[in-house]
Amino acid sequence: MLQAVSQSAEEWRSVSQAISTLIEEASFEATPEGLNLRAMDPSHIALVDLRWPGAAFEKYSCDQSHTLTVRVEDLLKVMRRAEGNDKVEVRLGEENMLEFKLYDGYAREFEVHLVETQYAQSPLPKVPINISVKLTTKVLRKILSDIQTISDHISIKAESDKLVFTGKSEVGRASVTLTKDNSDVLELNVKEPGESTYSIEYLINFAKAISNADTVTVSFSAKMPIKLEFPLSQQGAAINFYLAPRVD
Amino acid sequence: MLQAVSQSAEEWRSVSQAISTLIEEASFEATPEGLNLRAMDPSHIALVDLRWPGAAFEKYSCDQSHTLTVRVEDLLKVMRRAEGNDKVEVRLGEENMLEFKLYDGYAREFEVHLVETQYAQSPLPKVPINISVKLTTKVLRKILSDIQTISDHISIKAESDKLVFTGKSEVGRASVTLTKDNSDVLELNVKEPGESTYSIEYLINFAKAISNADTVTVSFSAKMPIKLEFPLSQQGAAINFYLAPRVD
Amino acid sequence: MLQAVSQSAEEWRSVSQAISTLIEEASFEATPEGLNLRAMDPSHIALVDLRWPGAAFEKYSCDQSHTLTVRVEDLLKVMRRAEGNDKVEVRLGEENMLEFKLYDGYAREFEVHLVETQYAQSPLPKVPINISVKLTTKVLRKILSDIQTISDHISIKAESDKLVFTGKSEVGRASVTLTKDNSDVLELNVKEPGESTYSIEYLINFAKAISNADTVTVSFSAKMPIKLEFPLSQQGAAINFYLAPRVD
Structure with missing residues (x-):
């Protein structure tokens, strides 16, 4: 039942x-x-x-x-x-x-x-979290689309008080800088500065799909997977999304 | 002239x-x-x-x-x-x-x-009307789209005080029930209960095309053609649409 | 720099x-x-x-x-x-x-x-201007779309106090008449009446592209190129577009 x-x-x-x-x-x-x-x-x-x-x-x-x-x-x-x-x-x-x-x-x-499947639950990836930032989903969507203008990949570089998002390709280079002062940055915790690169398409699909989360918490470490956490309700429903880093 | x-x-x-x-x-x-x-x-x-x-x-x-x-x-x-x-x-x-x-x-x-054609007027189908319902076109469009989610055909079953619309396919089953109390049901006359099935695509095309009729009168009998009557003006202009039933 | x-x-x-x-x-x-x-x-x-x-x-x-x-x-x-x-x-x-x-x-x-190119500037075409009309871009867009309904070409015929736009094809004929009295006609100067025909696609692309010009000045002579001048700012920025006539 x-x-x-x-x-x-x-x-x-x-x-x-x-x-x-x-x-x-x-x-x-x-x-x-x-x-x-x-x-x-x-x-x-x-x-x-x-x-x-x-x-x-x-x-x-x-x-x-x-x-x-x-x-x-x-x-x-x-x-x-x-x-x-x-x-x-x-x-x-x-x-x-x-x-x-x-x-x-x-x-x-x-x-x-209902469909029959052989279902085996995947284990969660172990993600050390050195960098964590809480953003509005609105600004995340804008940044991803801005960088996608130039590149299929996005590099995120965290310093103590700011994040720099960049994309490069044969066309050129795009970059967006978010500082702690920006009103779309709700929290920024950088235990250890670092940089990592991810496929932009996966991130865009997720940020577009989530229509009822105003904020998102993004966590990662240098050259490690990234985790996006979207709250779905005030009673604890949430959808977490993990994406492997791009290794050159 | x-x-x-x-x-x-x-x-x-x-x-x-x-x-x-x-x-x-x-x-x-x-x-x-x-x-x-x-x-x-x-x-x-x-x-x-x-x-x-x-x-x-x-x-x-x-x-x-x-x-x-x-x-x-x-x-x-x-x-x-x-x-x-x-x-x-x-x-x-x-x-x-x-x-x-x-x-x-x-x-x-x-x-x-103007184009030259050999024009021969089609005779109107003889449609005994046991069931007649006057609906808002808005709810008709919603029902058709709801059922189309699952099936290409729509079955309409009339009882004395309600209509049940259903669609079935390999995917599953969709159904909508309209009772006399529903504010989108303006009139419902069931002389003889019955059920009939029609192609949903024809009905959807018609209901979408008619932009200036707020209401539609739907008439049919079990396993007989269905008639949709859309008024186009208050001075008697109207477009009637007849569709043959689906025979399994 | x-x-x-x-x-x-x-x-x-x-x-x-x-x-x-x-x-x-x-x-x-x-x-x-x-x-x-x-x-x-x-x-x-x-x-x-x-x-x-x-x-x-x-x-x-x-x-x-x-x-x-x-x-x-x-x-x-x-x-x-x-x-x-x-x-x-x-x-x-x-x-x-x-x-x-x-x-x-x-x-x-x-x-x-930046891209490397062998750049050689094109000379401006010599366009005698017998007919000049200043229109709202809104009405220009409407006229072009109206005529395109029937034809890929637009003929513009200027008389002393009006312009007649027409298009013909196998389908039929479309025409729009603008007189000096029309509020979308801001200026009309006809030194010498005449008619000329142009490809409609080029004109439509331009009129659609220019989003921040409320008016356009159209100049031409019979069977000569047409010039469309769109102001981009009040300080003199402007984009001019020249199109060769269609010769039957």
């Missing part, structure tokens, strides 16, 4: 958009504590880790653990039908179906076939 | 969009009473029937019957040039040309070659 | 859009007096002539003449990153790079490689 009611469709929309950039089938783990999902993209460069505690739902009940695998494309199709104030109710139905009920006066029910 | 002046371009835009989903050449019958058009799509699944009485125009005069055949694509091109408050004047010009004058301060004239 | 600061990114955006419709590499001539660019499209049908005096910049300094050739695509990419109130600072950097700094609180720097 599983029943999970969300106040709005925003979280589901962000989650399905975000995981659609990495994987084609999503295995949600429903437990009495909440919904989780962890998955690595086929190239093993990026990993998504969703934590969605029961307390972050308007109503949540789950009597035993279930692994629920759906095609991400089906999930997206359903969530695109949600409008402004729609609530979302998810239930485990009969005949191996996952039920989605969208309602706000006008009620619609979608049942999606 | 033919001259027909419309207060706005909306009707022409709806009409040309709607018929463009079915046919490539449109034969309008102009008579002293008004403009009519009836055409079947090449697959003989759908039929459009336009009734546009002279009284629904700001000015209408026609001395004798004319069959005016134009390429629908040409008609669409011209109507896309109409803006907000443009009036539309249609006249039969010289040299086998149909003239369209769009004006609201800024006047433009378009002359489109 | 070259430094040019613009109050807004609008001029740069218009300029790069406009020249992108004709050429792939743009050679700006920077002199102590200002920035200029003159280039012909590969088919030798159209020529663009940009005059951008130093006084039209917020700040301009240039110690000696430079020819600065950039790929127009790179220029467009950078300028698309400019937002509402961004200032644009252009500088000649080291290592054959042209630097663009966009800023309005949030500062970004782009450096674009």
Whole structure:
């Protein structure tokens, strides 16, 4: 038995958009504590880790653990039908179906076939965190698009009081500097200065997918993976995204 | 001699969009009473029937019957040039040309070659009407898009006080229930309960094309054609659309 | 040494859009007096002539003449990153790079490689001007789109007190008449009546590209090139566009 009611469709929309950039089938783990999902993209460069505690739902009940695998494309199709104030109710139905009920006066029910998969949970990468910065998602999106103008990769260099983002290619060079004074920088902690380079496409897909997080916490160390943490609700739901560094 | 002046371009835009989903050449019958058009799509699944009485125009005069055949694509091109408050004047010009004058301060004239066709009017399908419902076009568009998420076909099941729309496919199942209480249901008359299934694509094209009808009357019987009636003006102009049921 | 600061990114955006419709590499001539660019499209049908005096910049300094050739695509990419109130600072950097700094609180720097070209300035076509009309760019865009509905070419016929724009094709005929009384006609001077025909695509690309000119001065003579002059600023910056007539 599983029943999970969300106040709005925003979280589901962000989650399905975000995981659609990495994987084609999503295995949600429903437990009495909440919904989780962890998955690595086929190239093993990026990993998504969703934590969605029961307390972050308007109503949540789950009597035993279930692994629920759906095609991400089906999930997206359903969530695109949600409008402004729609609530979302998810239930485990009969005949191996996952039920989605969208309602706000006008009620619609979608049942999606669960898919069989051999599911093995990926371990989280060990990421030492020497540099951590909390930004508005708005400025993160702008920086990534600015650098993408010139390059497919972004280098992030942290000094004690500023971050410098750069991209280089045959076309030329782009750079953006964010200092502690910038109003889009909410926190900046640099234990040890360093620089690291990442694929810009993965980062852009994630920053675009998350529609209901105003802020993001970015953590990394020199030449180590980067972690992006987007809060999905005030009750602790969050989606974490890990991306391997680019090694020249 | 033919001259027909419309207060706005909306009707022409709806009409040309709607018929463009079915046919490539449109034969309008102009008579002293008004403009009519009836055409079947090449697959003989759908039929459009336009009734546009002279009284629904700001000015209408026609001395004798004319069959005016134009390429629908040409008609669409011209109507896309109409803006907000443009009036539309249609006249039969010289040299086998149909003239369209769009004006609201800024006047433009378009002359489109009439096309020769062997025109034979299709008979209207005989549709017994056991179930009839008047809906907002807004909710019809939403239902069709909801069901299309899962399926290419829509089944409509009428009971005495409600309608259930469903779609099924390998992906799963979608359903929407409308009761008499729903504010988008303006009238519901069920003489005899029944269910029927139709191609969703035809219905969507029509519901999207009609931009200036707030309501639609949907009539059908079990396993019989469905009729959609969109009013185009308060003076009796209307476009009716018939679609054959899907037989498994 | 070259430094040019613009109050807004609008001029740069218009300029790069406009020249992108004709050429792939743009050679700006920077002199102590200002920035200029003159280039012909590969088919030798159209020529663009940009005059951008130093006084039209917020700040301009240039110690000696430079020819600065950039790929127009790179220029467009950078300028698309400019937002509402961004200032644009252009500088000649080291290592054959042209630097663009966009800023309005949030500062970004782009450096674009200069390209080597054999640059030879095209001479301006000699255009006798018998007919000259100053229009709003808004009405010019509408007329061009109206005529394009029917034809790829536009004929402009000037009489003493009006202009008639027409297009013909197998489809039919489109025409727009502008008289002196029309509020979109700011000036009309006809020394000698005449008619001429031009490719509509070139004209449309230009009229669309220029986003910050409210008016345009159109000059031509019968069967001679047409000149479109778009002012870019009140301090004399302007972009002129010449197009050869179509000879049947």
